[in-house]
Amino acid sequence: xxxxxxxxKQLTKNNNRGMELESSINNSNNFYNENNIAYISKRPTPIHxxxxxxxxxNRANYEKDSTLDYNGIYKQRYIEFEAKSxxxxxxxxxxxxxxxxxxxxxxxxxxxxxTFLIIEFSTLNKYFLLTYEKFSKFLGENSRKSLPIExxxxxxxxxxxxxxxxxxxxxxxDSLTK
Amino acid sequence: xxxxxxxxKQLTKNNNRGMELESSINNSNNFYNENNIAYISKRPTPIHxxxxxxxxxNRANYEKDSTLDYNGIYKQRYIEFEAKSxxxxxxxxxxxxxxxxxxxxxxxxxxxxxTFLIIEFSTLNKYFLLTYEKFSKFLGENSRKSLPIExxxxxxxxxxxxxxxxxxxxxxxDSLTK
Numbered sequence: 001x002x003x004x005x006x007x008x009k010q011l012t013k014n015n016n017r018g019m020e021l022e023s024s025i026n027n028s029n030n031f032y033n034e035n036n037i038a039y040i041s042k043r044p045t046p047i048h049x050x051x052x053x054x055x056x057x058n059r060a061n062y063e064k065d066s067t068l069d070y071n072g073i074y075k076q077r078y079i080e081f082e083a084k085s086x087x088x089x090x091x092x093x094x095x096x097x098x099x100x101x102x103x104x105x106x107x108x109x110x111x112x113x114x115t116f117l118i119i120e121f122s123t124l125n126k127y128f129l130l131t132y133e134k135f136s137k138f139l140g141e142n143s144r145k146s147l148p149i150e151x152x153x154x155x156x157x158x159x160x161x162x163x164x165x166x167x168x169x170x171x172x173x174d175s176l177t178k
Numbered sequence: 179x180x181x182x183x184x185x186x187k188q189l190t191k192n193n194n195r196g197m198e199l200e201s202s203i204n205n206s207n208n209f210y211n212e213n214n215i216a217y218i219s220k221r222p223t224p225i226h227x228x229x230x231x232x233x234x235x236n237r238a239n240y241e242k243d244s245t246l247d248y249n250g251i252y253k254q255r256y257i258e259f260e261a262k263s264x265x266x267x268x269x270x271x272x273x274x275x276x277x278x279x280x281x282x283x284x285x286x287x288x289x290x291x292x293t294f295l296i297i298e299f300s301t302l303n304k305y306f307l308l309t310y311e312k313f314s315k316f317l318g319e320n321s322r323k324s325l326p327i328e329x330x331x332x333x334x335x336x337x338x339x340x341x342x343x344x345x346x347x348x349x350x351x352d353s354l355t356k
Contacts, residue, residue, distance in 0.1 A: 039286060044243070047238075058236070077255070080251075108217060112254030113217075
C-alpha cells in the first residue's frame with residue numbers, strides 16, 4: 001500500500017521526534033549483538049521503486065509495512081517490538097499505535113513470539129517496556145484514548161539507562177520472567 | 179555500505195534469475211501466515227536516501243544488508259534463511275553465498291535460531307533445504323568450489339512442490355527433526 005502525503009508528513013514528524021529513541025535502540029542492539037546476547041535489528045522501510053538505473057534509484061515511494069520496527073532472536077525465541085516516543089508528561093496517546101500494528105502484535109503473540117512496545121516519555125526521560133499481553137488487557141478493559149503515566153509506573157518495568165547499552169531493554173524484559 | 183556498480187549489475191542479474199523463486203517463497207509465506215502456521219517475510223532491501231521531498235524519494239542508493247533475505251517465527255523459534263537459484267544441472271556454485279552471509283548464518287545458529295538455505299536447481303525443477311549445520315560441515319571437510327547435486331540428493335530433504343503453498347519448505351524442515 002502506498003502511503004499518502006498526509007500520512008507521510010505525520011510519519012516524518014513522528015520519525016523526527018523518535019530519531020533519538022531509534023539511535024538509542026540501535027546502540028543497544030549493537031551492544032547485545034557484539035556480546036552474543038541477541039541479534040535484533042531495525043527492519044528497513046520498504047519502498048516501491050518507480051525508476052532506477054545502474055543501481056541508482058531515481059524515483060520511489062515509501063510503502064506501508066505490516067510488521068513492527070525491530071525483530072530478531074533472543075534466547076532462541078523470536079522477538080518483535082515497536083518503539084514510540086511522547087513528549088507528554090502525563091500519558092501516552094494510543095493513537096500512536098495503528099490498528100494494523102496491533103493486529104500484527106496479536107498475530108506474533110499467538111505464534112509464541114515475544115512482543116512488546118518500548119515507550120519513551122522524552123520530557124520525563126523515562127522508558128518503559130509494555131508487553132502486548134498487558135497492553136491488550138488494558139485496551140479490553142478501558143475505552144481511554146491514552147495510557148496514563150501512573151499505569152506505566154505501576155505495571156511496566158522501567159528500562160534502565162546507561163552509556164553502552166544506552167537502554168537495557170532486554171534486562172527489563174528478563175525482569176518480567178523472574 | 180554502498181554497493182558498487184559492478185555488484186549492482188551482478189545483484190540484478192541474480193535477482194532476475196531468482197524472481198520466480200522469490201515469488202514461490204512469498205506465496206508459501208502467505209499460505210503459512212494465513213493458516214497460522216508461521217509468520218515469515220522477506221526483509222526489504224535497505225536503501226540510503228540522498229534526496230526526498232513530500233515522501234517521494236528522488237535519489238537513493240541500495241545498501242548492503244548483513245542479514246539474510248527472509249526471517250520470522252515458526253514454532254516459537256526464530257527462523258532465518260536465504261534462497262538461491264542455479265541453472266546448473268550438476269552442482270550449486272558456492273560463490274553464490276557471500277562471506278558476510280555465512281558469518282551471519284553462524285551467528286544466528288549460535289544464538290539458537292533455525293537457519294538454512296533453499297537451493298533451487300531451476301533446470302531440474304528441484305528444490306532442496308540445506309541446513310547451516312550441514313553446509314558448515316561440508317565447507318569444513320571440502321575445498322570444492324561447488325556442491326554437487328549428488329550431495330543434495332543424499333543429504334538434504336527435497337522440498338515438495340504444490341499449488342498453494344508452491345513450496346512446502348517448512349514441511350521439509352520438519353522432516354529433519356522427526
